[in-house]
Structures are given as structure tokens and as C-alpha cells.
Amino acid sequence: MTKKIAVLPGDGIGQEIVAEAVKVIERLKTAYGLDVELEQGLVGGTAYDETGSPLPQETLQLAKDSDAILLGAVGGYKWESLDIAVRPEKGLLGLRAELALFANLRPAILYPQLADASTLKPEVVSGLDIMIVRELTGGIYFGQPRGVRTLDNGEREGYNTLVYRESEISRIAKVAFDIASKRDNRVCSVDKANVLECTELWREVVTKEAQGFSHIELSHMYVDNAAMQLVREPKQFDVMVTTNMFGDILSDCAAMLTGSIGMLPSASLDINSKGMYEPIHGSAPDIAGQNVANPLATILSVAMMLRYSLNDADNATRIEAAVNKVLDNGLRTQDIYSDGMKKVSTSEMGDAVIAAL
């Protein structure tokens, strides 16, 4: 049966990079019989400009009716002064919440061809392969109460709430254990249990959930130490599982170990593995519209989509092999460029991946 993919390019470079990913999907349709139909929708600032909402009802319905969602990026200077309730980021957070995409998988893999692009020494990062599992629909991002209030003395006070239920913790822990079972069987749970009760509970529930996974080696780390260990000795990690906000921060840090945030895809899954797939980088308004952004993270997000939501490992492997081939051939967008390589534009990179397919 034909599967439906919602395509939501969003803002900034989202438009350009998603266009390349769509070309890749079209190629898989004609050359390898991939049976999908695509439907485009508005999200983020672009959606706000046209409809007054960063997540129009129509887009939400499209996302709900689809088997998977491909998203570019949201946000930009233009919308920064808007009320927080209608900022582009709310479009993304709304999709995550409305579709219950609680499990965010963020692999940080170093392509050997790009070892020089990392700011860390090659011996520290070569062979790096970490999977960060970030809880995506709870924690301080969504906790109530939240806001800014005025105190009796007239001073304003901002507040957010870090909150996790046992069920939210155990379901994300289980995802991490399942993923580690297909990798190196090691999970490091990251918390701040020395200070925050909520993450003390996190540690307790993760430990309890691990009892059902006797082959998994579970360790715990405070988030400050985890940030340090990620740059000190990143290869000690296999799977890391953590809260929404810690995962946001640590995944950017892990991404940079690999040389460029422009290379890394992500998957956000619900309990049935329906998912939204997006590059982990943002909308990069500073380079939007210049045809210089790296489309590979988005193209690799399509590979993740095929693997996790569309059950098509063959075509996923084809994409990954094609990306490896263009890197082998020395093609580089500016973010991963180094001397002696061939600098290409966004669309040239997309074309090269299609040729390699």
C-alpha cells in the first residue's frame, strides 16, 4: 500500500535542504519502486506569515494522516519578537506534543572521511558512534505552571516546571534499552539527581526498568559531568538517555564532535514508531536562500524514516551508501569543506547523491 509522507520544509534553509531530500525520494520511487506519496504543508514562521499560526490545523491534520513526516527546520530572526505562543518553535513543539513523539533519537556518527572537520583530535573522535535518546514531550519544555508573573513588590519573576511521571521515564528508558540491544548493550542515563528531585526519580525508574534487560550495562552520570565526558572521551558512550532539556543541549555538543551539525539526522517516534524526521541543525537564517547549506542531514533523515517508520531497510542502506560515496569522491558543502576537497552547493550535493543512487 502506498505510504504517505508529510513534507514540511519550514523556514530558512529548511526550504532548500528539504527540496534535495525530496529529489532523493523521487529518485527512489522511479529507480527502486519506493511506494510513497508526498504532500507538502506549512509549519513555523512561514506558516505564521500565511495563516497566523506556526502550526495550522491543516498541517496538524496532514501530519496525523501521514505514515511519516519529513521536516526541515523552523525559526528565524524575523519572528524572534513574536509572542512565545506563536513563535515558529511552537510549531515544532506542537507537532511533537500532538503526535506524542516522545522518543527522539539523535545519532552522532563520525564519517571517517570527515575526521578532519571535527575540532577535536582525530584519535578522540575517529570511529565515534553514539546514540542520544532524548525524551521529547515532557520535562521542563512542557511542564506547568510556566510563565512570567509580577510579584507584590512589582518585580517580575519567570518560572518553568521540571516534571516527569514514572510512566514517561520508564517508556523512554525502554526505548533506550531496546536500541542499545541492537548496538553495544550499554546505556548511560544522564540526570542531575544530586540536586533535582525530579531526576532523582528519573534515576530510580530507569534503574528499575533495566531489571527487564539483564544484558544491558546501565550507568548513570550527572549532566555536567556528561558534558565534560562528551568532549574528553566521547567514545566511552554507546547509548545515552536523558530528559528533554539535557538531551537538547548534549545532542548539539555530540553533533559537533562529528565535525558538522550539517551531517546529522534525527527521528522522533511515537509508541508505534510513527515518526517525524528532521536534521538536528536549525534553520540557519544567516545562510538561507544562498544554496550553500548542507542537505546531507536531511537526506540521511529520509534514510532513518525508511528504516524506522516505513520498514524499508534496503532503500535506507542505498541512501547511506550514496552519501558515503559522495564523501569518498571529495564533495563537500562549505560547512565540511577542507583543503583539497571539491566545494559544492546545496543542489550540487543533492544531485551528486542522486547520481550515486
Ligand code: IPM
Ligand atoms: C532541537 C531544537 C528545538 C528544541 C527548538 C528549535 C525548539 O533546538 O530540536 O534541538 O529545543 O528542541
Ligand code: MG
Ligand atoms: Mg536543539
